[in-house]
Amino acid sequence: MRGLGVALLLASWAWAQAPAERLFNARVDPEQGRRLWSANCAVCHGAEGKGGRGPDLTTGQFRHGGTDDDLYRAIRNGIPGTEMPGFPLTGAESMQLLAFVRALGRAAMPTPTEGDAARGRALFAEGGQCTSCHRVGGAGSRIGPDLSDAGARLAPSDLLASLLHPDERVLPMHWYVRAVTRDGRTITGRRLNEDTYSVQLIDAQDRLVSLVKQELKEYELIKKSPMPAYEGKFTREQLGDLVAYLASLKGTP
Amino acid sequence: MKRAVAVALWLSCCVPSGAQVTYERLLHADKEPQNWLTYSGSYKSWRYSALDQIRTGNASSLELKWVYQLNAIDKFEATPLVVDGVMYFTQPPSDVIAVDGKTGRAFWTYRYTLSGNVSVCCGRVNRGLAILGDTLFLAALDGNLVALDAKTGKEVWRTRVVDPSLGYSLTMAPLVVKDKVILGPAGGEFGIRGFLAAFDARTGKEAWKFQTIPGPGEAGHETWAGDAWQHGGGPVWLTGSYDPELNLIIQGVGNPSPDWNPTVRPGDNLYASSVIALDADTGKLKWHYQFMPNDAWDWDAMQTPVIVDAEWQGQPRKLLYWANRNGVFYVLDRTNGKFLSGKPFAKVTWLAGFDENGRPKLQPNSLPTAEGTLLYPGVQGATNWYAPSYSPRTGLFYLSVWADYYSVYQEGEAEYVPGRRFNGGNIRQPLAFGRNTTLLPNEEQGYGALKALNPKTGETVWQVKFADLTEGGVLTTAGDVVFTGNREGYFQAFDARDGKLLWKASLGGYIAAGPVTFSVDGKQYVAVAAGHGMFVFGLP
Numbered sequence: 168m169r170g171l172g173v174a175l176l177l178a179s180w181a182w183a184q185a186p187a188e189r190l191f192n193a194r195v196d197p198e199q200g201r202r203l204w205s206a207n208c209a210v211c212h213g214a215e216g217k218g219g220r221g222p223d224l225t226t227g228q229f230r231h232g233g234t235d236d237d238l239y240r241a242i243r244n245g246i247p248g249t250e251m252p253g254f255p256l257t258g259a260e261s262m263q264l265l266a267f268v269r270a271l272g273r274a275a276m277p278t279p280t281e282g283d284a285a286r287g288r289a290l291f292a293e294g295g296q297c298t299s300c301h302r303v304g305g306a307g308s309r310i311g312p313d314l315s316d317a318g319a320r321l322a323p324s325d326l327l328a329s330l331l332h333p334d335e336r337v338l339p340m341h342w343y344v345r346a347v348t349r350d351g352r353t354i355t356g357r358r359l360n361e362d363t364y365s366v367q368l369i370d371a372q373d374r375l376v377s378l379v380k381q382e383l384k385e386y387e388l389i390k391k392s393p394m395p396a397y398e399g400k401f402t403r404e405q406l407g408d409l410v411a412y413l414a415s416l417k418g419t420p
Numbered sequence: 421m422k423r424a425v426a427v428a429l430w431l432s433c434c435v436p437s438g439a440q441v442t443y444e445r446l447l448h449a450d451k452e453p454q455n456w457l458t459y460s461g462s463y464k465s466w467r468y469s470a471l472d473q474i475r476t477g478n479a480s481s482l483e484l485k486w487v488y489q490l491n492a493i494d495k496f497e498a499t500p501l502v503v504d505g506v507m508y509f510t511q512p513p514s515d516v517i518a519v520d521g522k523t524g525r526a527f528w529t530y531r532y533t534l535s536g537n538v539s540v541c542c543g544r545v546n547r548g549l550a551i552l553g554d555t556l557f558l559a560a561l562d563g564n565l566v567a568l569d570a571k572t573g574k575e576v577w578r579t580r581v582v583d584p585s586l587g588y589s590l591t592m593a594p595l596v597v598k599d600k601v602i603l604g605p606a607g608g609e610f611g612i613r614g615f616l617a618a619f620d621a622r623t624g625k626e627a628w629k630f631q632t633i634p635g636p637g638e639a640g641h642e643t644w645a646g647d648a649w650q651h652g653g654g655p656v657w658l659t660g661s662y663d664p665e666l667n668l669i670i671q672g673v674g675n676p677s678p679d680w681n682p683t684v685r686p687g688d689n690l691y692a693s694s695v696i697a698l699d700a701d702t703g704k705l706k707w708h709y710q711f712m713p714n715d716a717w718d719w720d721a722m723q724t725p726v727i728v729d730a731e732w733q734g735q736p737r738k739l740l741y742w743a744n745r746n747g748v749f750y751v752l753d754r755t756n757g758k759f760l761s762g763k764p765f766a767k768v769t770w771l772a773g774f775d776e777n778g779r780p781k782l783q784p785n786s787l788p789t790a791e792g793t794l795l796y797p798g799v800q801g802a803t804n805w806y807a808p809s810y811s812p813r814t815g816l817f818y819l820s821v822w823a824d825y826y827s828v829y830q831e832g833e834a835e836y837v838p839g840r841r842f843n844g845g846n847i848r849q850p851l852a853f854g855r856n857t858t859l860l861p862n863e864e865q866g867y868g869a870l871k872a873l874n875p876k877t878g879e880t881v882w883q884v885k886f887a888d889l890t891e892g893g894v895l896t897t898a899g900d901v902v903f904t905g906n907r908e909g910y911f912q913a914f915d916a917r918d919g920k921l922l923w924k925a926s927l928g929g930y931i932a933a934g935p936v937t938f939s940v941d942g943k944q945y946v947a948v949a950a951g952h953g954m955f956v957f958g959l960p
Contacts, residue, residue, distance in 0.1 A: 206830055206846040255541075257841055362908040363887045364924065 200267030216271035225271045238265050287412025309373050316418025326413045333392035344368050347385035441551045454939040456502040459548045459593035463662040464727040467809040468896045469937045473944035475899035479913040479922040486524030488954040496949040499548040502938035513544040514560040521940045528573035535562045538584040541609040548593030552621050557601045559590035579624035587839050588612050593659045597700045604656025608674040611651030611842035628703030632673045632691045640690035648685035651836045653677030654692040658805045661725040668697040674720035678834035680788045681844025682716040707757035719746040722805045741875050743819045745801030749878045763878025766802035767824040788829035798827035799847045807893030807934035814916050816872045818894045825866025882919035893934025905931025
């Protein structure tokens with residue numbers, strides 16, 4: 168076969184052909200759904216859907232739309248701007264998978280830790296200096312990941328893990344660039360795009376910067392998080408407050 | 421002999437005077453480098469041009485001459501033809517456009533209406549046309565071979581080749597040999613039974629048909645168990661080559677079906693994942709070599725066969741160069757298909773060597789399992805259909821490579837349902853597919869590259885690594901320039917001798933086609949399909 172490289176095109180074509188009504192009334196086959204899940208999804212979303220490289224899908228909330236139609240498209244076409252690729256499944260297979268994902272989502276969202284979200288909010292904005300890198304609801308820096316919907320994407324346990332061990336899971340979309348120009352200027356920023364000859368980034372002053380690699384003295388892609396690990400820096404109580412605050416951030420629907 | 425006379429008579433008696441492209445011209449396509457008369461540039465499929473106006477010394481001043489924007493949403497994989505100043509190319513799925521080579525202004529557009537839904541594995545694509553006399557030949561996606569008047573774009577005849585409701589489709593540029601138009605179907609993911617067939621160029625009547633999956637009573641049928649042959653795959657979706665001295669059509673054959681479950685089709689599964697050599701007049705098999713007996717990874721032999729006469733271990737020999745999807749660069753004797761050498765050009769973990777007949781030996785634990793088997797190369801192959809190039813000046817073989825990445829090959833159930841996918845398993849891999857800027861591969865996950873191989877040794881002489889993967893075809897010229905594009909949308913010129921970057925242009929769209937060069941009024945141009953446009957460059 169030509170392969171999956173044009174899965175997206177293929178998927179959109181298949182979508183165009185898919186007689187939606189018939190598929191949506193297909194008999195649910197949990198066994199087939201589980202098989203498809205194991206073969207395609209578990210590698211990123213975890214065997215039980217609790218998340219991993221991809222988000223937790225057991226919360227019943229879907230960041231990129233939770234209608235059958237949204238989920239079907241996400242499975243078939245992938246989600247632009249994320250690591251979620253499209254999968255070359257038949258229409259019927261996609262529907263079985265969708266049913267399986269729905270069943271996963273019936274598990275309740277884990278209860279947030281016993282922190283105080285209001286105190287966490289204050290810590291986030293002031294003492295913690297989080298907004299010098301992160302942005303919530305339109306305020307703060309753009310150089311780090313936008314956390315406006317952190318609570319919708321990550322379970323409290325994952326939020327805590329990110330605070331304690333930020334280097335453990337850094338998505339490629341959050342990698343940093345450190346470059347030194349021929350005249351000795353050092354430029355750092357979050358990588359927005361890169362190709363063979365150039366790289367585009369956003370720096371700490373929110374400037375969009377494009378660099379030609381050939382004109383650089385040094386060029387390094389940093390795959391670790393520039394965020395400090397907060398283990399020992401914040402008290403247990405402070406960490407609980409921060410997690411409670413972050414868990415309350417659900418974005419704007 | 422009778423046939424030759426008949427062909428000669430037909431050529432002299434029936435082609436109107438002023439007809440454009442005689443078979444004689446196709447035979448010597450390399451002698452008229454101002455044109456690009458076949459998909460691969462010549463029957464030898466070198467994608468090498470004797471034009472040398474654009475050279476290593478001046479390529480840096482290349483500039484855009486014109487762009488033709490398609491009216492299409494499907495991926496643009498076509499190699500154009502150029503005939504005496506007129507460029508012909510396909511607009512996916514199955515339209516044809518004739519434009520002026522100097523200005524890009526259209527003479528005519530032929531719009532083809534698909535008859536209905538077509539099941540395709542990998543996009544509603546088309547890779548190009550063939551020409552003979554004043555007639556263009558189009559393999560339309562939904563199964564028709566169409567002949568068009570090259571002057572007007574009017575349909576001359578159409579012939580039904582395959583039934584799209586059974587998972588067959590047509591995507592390749594046909595090959596014209598003598599008075600016949602040669603092509604085969606795609607559909608290796610749908611349990612088709614592949615073939616290569618020849619059609620009379622004047623009438624569209626089928627002249628011969630070679631089934632790539634032999635039926636009962638045919639040689640090779642014994643390599644299939646039970647009824648598996650009936651849906652055994654073996655598609656043909658990339659143009660082959662032709663050796664006029666041996667009168668052989670040399671053609672790659674695709675994967676057996678189902679892709680990743682070989683247990684339902686025990687045996688070698690001839691002639692899937694093989695190269696076949698057929699008598700051009702009769703379609704009779706002269707020899708074959710199977711790269712992957714009982715292929716379990718979908719490493720189909722859909723690569724361009726490259727015909728070179730060269731010394732092999734001190735003896736002049738008729739050779740066939742083949743960079744296979746399975747990661748191995750092969751040299752075969754094209755008089756008989758004898759295996760001469762096979763050397764990996766990227767990371768390969770399935771191969772444990774070859775026996776004395778050139779049959780590959782598998783490493784233990786290479787076969788797909790229900791849990792999954794991690795193997796290099798990944799399912800897209802270490803290369804694929806991306807057109808390679810051979811330059812007689814450097815003696816090097818140039819190709820697009822997906823280096824050092826793996827897939828996890830998972831065997832699954834395989835139930836044949838007409839027209840439905842028949843994969844028999846699944847694939848997982850870390851490497852991102854598709855254009856997504858935050859998903860560029862890490863080097864540890866593999867990388868895309870343009871490689872120059874020494875065909876005598878299979879060794880990499882130089883390579884250029886790209887940030888993203890590459891599906892670009894390659895063109896070399898007598899100016900010692902290598903042209904290729906990549907997924908990033910860069911169209912680039914490199915020095916053919918050492919890979920030094922000479923020039924690049926960012927075309928803003930995925931390049932997944934082979935560039936060509938031609939000249940009009942003594943001025944050399946280079947053309948490539950990118951995104952949804954045909955881009956043409958020249959010197960100031």
